[in-house]
Amino acid sequence: MRAGAPFGAAPARRRRAAMNLLEIALGIVTGIGGFLEVGSIATSADAGATFRFQLLWALAIATICLCFLTEMSGRLAAVSKHSLADAVREEFGFTFTIIPRSLELIVNFMVLTAELGGVCMALKLVTGWPIRVFAIPVTLLAWLLIWLGTLKIVENGTALLGLLTLCFVVAAWKHHPPLHDVLHGLLPTVPHHDSAHYWFIAISIVGATIAPYMFHFYSSGAIEDKWDEKSLGTNRLSAGVGMTFGGGIAAAVVIVAGSVFFPRNIQIGQYEQVPLILFPTLGRWAVPLFAGSLGVCCFGAALELALATAYMLAQTFGWNWDENEKPHREARFAVAYTAMLLLSGLLLLTGLDPLKLTMYSMALTAVILPLVVVPFLLLMNDEKYLHEHTNGPIGNAVVVITIVLASLIAIVTIPLQLAGGGG
Amino acid sequence: VRLVGEVLDQQIVDSKERKFGKVDGLVLEVNDEVNGDGEARVAFIEIGSPTLGRRIGKRVERWALAWNRRLGVRREPRYRIPWSKVLDVGVDVKVEIDGKDEPPLDWERWMRDHILSKLPFA
Numbered sequence: 001m002r003a004g005a006p007f008g009a010a011p012a013r014r015r016r017a018a019m020n021l022l023e024i025a026l027g028i029v030t031g032i033g034g035f036l037e038v039g040s041i042a043t044s045a046d047a048g049a050t051f052r053f054q055l056l057w058a059l060a061i062a063t064i065c066l067c068f069l070t071e072m073s074g075r076l077a078a079v080s081k082h083s084l085a086d087a088v089r090e091e092f093g094f095t096f097t098i099i100p101r102s103l104e105l106i107v108n109f110m111v112l113t114a115e116l117g118g119v120c121m122a123l124k125l126v127t128g129w130p131i132r133v134f135a136i137p138v139t140l141l142a143w144l145l146i147w148l149g150t151l152k153i154v155e156n157g158t159a160l161l162g163l164l165t166l167c168f169v170v171a172a173w174k175h176h177p178p179l180h181d182v183l184h185g186l187l188p189t190v191p192h193h194d195s196a197h198y199w200f201i202a203i204s205i206v207g208a209t210i211a212p213y214m215f216h217f218y219s220s221g222a223i224e225d226k227w228d229e230k231s232l233g234t235n236r237l238s239a240g241v242g243m244t245f246g247g248g249i250a251a252a253v254v255i256v257a258g259s260v261f262f263p264r265n266i267q268i269g270q271y272e273q274v275p276l277i278l279f280p281t282l283g284r285w286a287v288p289l290f291a292g293s294l295g296v297c298c299f300g301a302a303l304e305l306a307l308a309t310a311y312m313l314a315q316t317f318g319w320n321w322d323e324n325e326k327p328h329r330e331a332r333f334a335v336a337y338t339a340m341l342l343l344s345g346l347l348l349l350t351g352l353d354p355l356k357l358t359m360y361s362m363a364l365t366a367v368i369l370p371l372v373v374v375p376f377l378l379l380m381n382d383e384k385y386l387h388e389h390t391n392g393p394i395g396n397a398v399v400v401i402t403i404v405l406a407s408l409i410a411i412v413t414i415p416l417q418l419a420g421g422g423g
Numbered sequence: 424v425r426l427v428g429e430v431l432d433q434q435i436v437d438s439k440e441r442k443f444g445k446v447d448g449l450v451l452e453v454n455d456e457v458n459g460d461g462e463a464r465v466a467f468i469e470i471g472s473p474t475l476g477r478r479i480g481k482r483v484e485r486w487a488l489a490w491n492r493r494l495g496v497r498r499e500p501r502y503r504i505p506w507s508k509v510l511d512v513g514v515d516v517k518v519e520i521d522g523k524d525e526p527p528l529d530w531e532r533w534m535r536d537h538i539l540s541k542l543p544f545a
Contacts (some may be wrong), residue, residue: 028504081514089445090432095478097432147544318434318445318470319531328545331535 024238026156031242032249033162037301038118039111039362040250041294042268045277047201048257049196049268053177053185055211058202058252060186062209063247065402067240068395071371072380073215074235079220080385083220085315087385088375092228100371101316105309107368108213109362112305113344116142117354118298121271125291132349139345142302146337151303158300165249165297167282167289172252175259182255194410196416199409200363206406207365209250212306212372220311224322232389241253256281271355302341310336363417366410373403430465432520434515435504437522444527446516448474450503465501468516470527474501499526 047055077083082090089097120134145154191198227235260277261268268274275290282289307323313336314321320330327334348354377399380391435443448469453461472491476483491500502525504518511517522528539545 084433086487090434093432093445093478094445094475098479144544147542314442320442328535328539331531331539335534335538338538 005230020234023234024241027234027238028242029163030155030159031244031246033159033165034297034300035243035246035249036162036165036253036293036297037208037295038114038354038358039204039211039365040296041118041274042271043201043208043252044250044253045202045257045261045274045360046268046359047205048254048259048277049261049266050201051191051198052258052262053181054189054191055198055202055205056182056185056251057188058205059209059250059254060245061402062206062406063243063250065206065399066084066210066247067243068399069210069215069376070218070239070243071236072391072395072399072404073218074222074227074239075232075389076376076380076385077219078227078231078235079229079387080218080379081223081383083223083311083315084376084379085312087379089316091379091382091385092375096375097316100368100375101312103368103371104212107361107365108305108312109308109340109344109347110357110364111211111213112302112309112340113347113352113359114115114354114361115298115302115305116341116344117348117357119209119295119302120348121354122291122295122298125272125275125287125294127220131354132351135345135348138299139341139348142299142306143338146303146307146323147327147334149324149326151307153285154299154303158296158303161164161296164289165293167278167285167293168191168249168252168256170257171278171281172255174254177255177259181358185254196413196420199413200417202411203406203410204359204362204367206402207362207367207369207410209237209247210369210373210403211365212369213305213312214311215306215372215376216315219305220308220315220321223322229389239324253277255318268355302344305336306340309340310334318345360414363410363414366406367414368407369403370407373399430468430512430516433512435468435470436515436517437520438518439521441522442527443518443520443522444470444502447471450479458490465506467505468509468518469501469503470497471497471499471501497526497529502526 044059047058073084076087082089085097085101116135116138117131119138122132123129123134123138124131146150205213222231222235228329257268257274257277260266260280266273275287278290310333311321313319314330314333317332319332321333322330377391377396379385381396383390430447433446435446437443446468448471449465450467450469451463452466453463472487473484473529476485476487488500491497504520506517509516510519
């Protein structure tokens with residue numbers, strides 16, 4: 001999923017109530033419009049096509065875990081005035097922090113390539129031209145928008161345009177899926193066939209939903225917007241409601257793919273097949289709506305990823321970082337996102353399979369999650385940083401169990417998936 | 424005497440609110456003659472990749488020094504700030520130095536002058 005724009009700015013006391021409502025609304029819109037990205041679309045479609053509604057539980061658990069973690073990122077920044085990368089280095093020292101940050105750097109690079117690939121794929125669906133044609137123009141456009149400092153506008157723009165993804169909800173509704181089967185899918189069950197692939201998709205869903213870069217993005221945004229303890233209520237509401245609605249859209253993708261591809265025994269081997277899941281319900285609108293959703297969501301996610309990586313590096317090494325600042329005042333930060341985008345764009349030119357790259361980067365994300373999330377949780381329970389706003393037992397339990405289990409299953413499953421031919 | 428753990432790895436901010444690097448290392452001095460108790464005091468804050476490298480291992484430190492020499496951008500790979508220049512330790516470590524032309528920002532300047540200035544719409 002995507003982090004979404006941390007909503008609103010420093011609150012003005014007079015218009016506080018109205019502002020809060022607006023912030024919450026914007027947070028929820030961002031949660032909905034910004035939830036899907038290349039990973040959640042691919043994993044949800046694959047889950048539905050191969051196992052109908054049986055994997056909905058993985059999405060539900062991951063979404064609940066995400067609600068908690070998003071709320072925590074905002075709370076950490078609002079109370080301690082530290083972003084995640086800042087606080088982890090300060091508390092656990094450089095020799096520890098270099099491990100999760102290097103792993104994230106590698107994963108972010110893969111996911112950024114996958115997101116840019118998603119945008120190119122969307123353009124390919126509409127024009128029929130190959131991905132390589134679009135790789136460099138798309139990368140340059142993403143870079144230019146960050147470079148010109150229009151992030152907030154682009155963020156809110158892609159979130160609003162991201163409401164296009166509601167087409168999946170419309171399609172799911174039109175299929176009238178049997179409610180009993182959908183609810184049954186929310187209960188974890190053991191598969192009857194392809195069990196290695198089943199668990200591989202399950203952990204890929206976790207990796208696609210809980211993306212570590214968003215913690216950096218969200219906590220950095222909260223610091224730029226000067227959040228304080230008064231922001232905590234807004235933070236909780238918009239993280240909880242926004243992400244829940246967002247998870248609902250990913251569930252709609254599972255339901256649509258499960259209603260269209262599963263009965264016909266169609267396996268997803270290529271991106272080009274995916275828009276067909278909308279065909280029976282949306283007809284000639286299927287391809288443009290799918291391409292629009294994919295393109296907008298992946299583009300927004302690519303911008304966030306490039307910036308989140310630059311935030312992470314700047315906060316680990318103590319460089320200036322601030323998206324609102326002019327690039328020449330923070331040269332290393334600007335060079336960091338420029339280099340990330342450039343390398344990802346070049347990797348796309350090699351013509352690697354974007355769908356495979358997406359699935360494997362999501363699974364790999366699940367593997368590294370504990371290294372990112374466990375120190376994060378320790379901070380969230382530390383009164384030195386959170387004062388009286390430390391975590392409760394439920395948040396701790398949900399996050400630890402989800403993350404550790406997902407990582408263990410990932411370590412077992414990825415070799416099996418690789419041995420079995422992948423995809 | 425400040426606790427080492429409280430300052431090490433914190434963000435350093437200069438007198439112009441510029442992010443100046445992190446506390447990559449601390450230089451302690453044990454002054455028996457003044458205190459007579461062998462108590463360690465923080466004498467300097469150190470900023471620089473060899474200081475960071477040393478915390479991982481001697482080999483990484485040597486490697487960082489060699490690269491610093493080879494690239495020749497940073498004038499002084501280990502930059503020391505005397506503890507007397509530290510104004511405040513809170514969320515950040517505030518120091519009484521204008522970092523603009525100091526070695527910790529050599530790379531920042533180099534990237535601005537050699538990369539950013541060559542990009543369009545700079």
